[in-house]
Amino acid sequence: MQNPSCSSQYDKMIKENMNEAMPDILSGVLGIQAARAEDLAERIQYTKERIPDQLKKITDDSGETFVLHIEWQLKNDAEMIDRMLEYRAMLRRKYRINIRQYVLFMGKTTSTMINRIEERDLKFRFHLIVLYQIDYKVFLASEKPEQKILAVLGDFCKEDPETVLRKIIEGIKAKTKGSLAGQRYMNQLRILVQLRNLETQFNHIMESVSTFFKEERDPYYIRGFQKGTEKAAIKAAIRASSEFAERLIEGTDHTDEVIAKLAGVTVPFVKRKRRALIKKKNINE
Known part of the structure; x- marks a missing residue:
């Protein structure tokens, strides 16, 4: 298990780098061809406050506009599905447009997190992407050092x-x-x-x-x-x-x-x- 102070250093580094790396992350990892992107305020507060890792308003090449929500996760979290559902409800209420949610798992073990709910009167899911299952060359091919660094988390094939x-x-x-x-x-x-x-x-x-x-x-x-x-x-x-x-x-x-x-x-x-x-x-x- 990672020490909490170690987890914070990964969070800080990701926040520092991802604005630069985001265009390549969108196209190369998430499969989103963005024609336009703008940052959104990361604090969400109604009865409680949540601070997502990354929020952007995206208009893709087909003309669809949506809120992109990304969480970078270091270890498996049994409560991730409920956290993402909370985020989804708050984001939907605040922005009133479609929401796309991704959890990018940085761990070196198999992800055990559940990414969907199928209950009576409730269906929900988010996209779970395990970085070590992505060819490291996808990250290394970027022109930006901020994304090249992520190659170390990919699949060395x-x-x-x-x-x-x-x-x-x-x-x-x-x-x-x-x-x-x-x-x-x-x-x-x-x-x-x-x-x-x-x-x-x-x-x-x-x-x-x-x-x-x-x-x-x-x-x-x-x-x-x-x-x-x-x-x-x-x-x-x-x-x-x-x-x-x-x-x-x-x-x-x-x-x-x-x-x-x-x-x-x-x-x-x-x-x-x-x-x-x-x-x-x-x-x-």
Whole structure:
């Protein structure tokens, strides 16, 4: 079972990336040919509040307009069918147009979630898509790094995992401008490879392609000569890695060395962070 803090990092990453990847997700994964798409407010509230992962108003190439509701699910949830039914009722009441609902399952096990209800006076279903059953090349073929990252969750089609990972990393490298953006995507890929237990292969590949992130431009080594928006991006990258390291310290039994590799920081940094967390915990107690 995933630690709640680990689940939140996947949620954050998905929300950051999916606006960019959405056009390819629509056509390549959901089979929707969108002629027009606009974001909708994600908060729904009547007697209770619900915040869907993604909502969009879509007009497809046939002229039909509908609300697209997507949930990204990390593990099996026996209550998913009821949650989706609640969402459906709230969305239908608010927007008064057809609703299409999809749950994209990121887990590495077989999905056991029920996606339909057939009872007297009630019929309902949502689309359940298991990512590991989709050929990873569907994601890798995208021009957007945000979707290429998702290839690690797909079906490797009996290919060697390290070979596939290398293709993904090289594909991201080819479509990424600047080492700061590249570092961000690699940190996100570090998170996703844990869902497939591919940390060892990932770290081995990263050692051989380390020139992708030149040390003098790596946000963990920059010493103040960057300015403006680049400086802000550096701070954001450092903060994200620091937060990721903190979650690994609190939610796993990994050694400081392993955490440093996963989070893209130094071992001394992890040791300082661990001491600070212990001190904070003792004060709170």
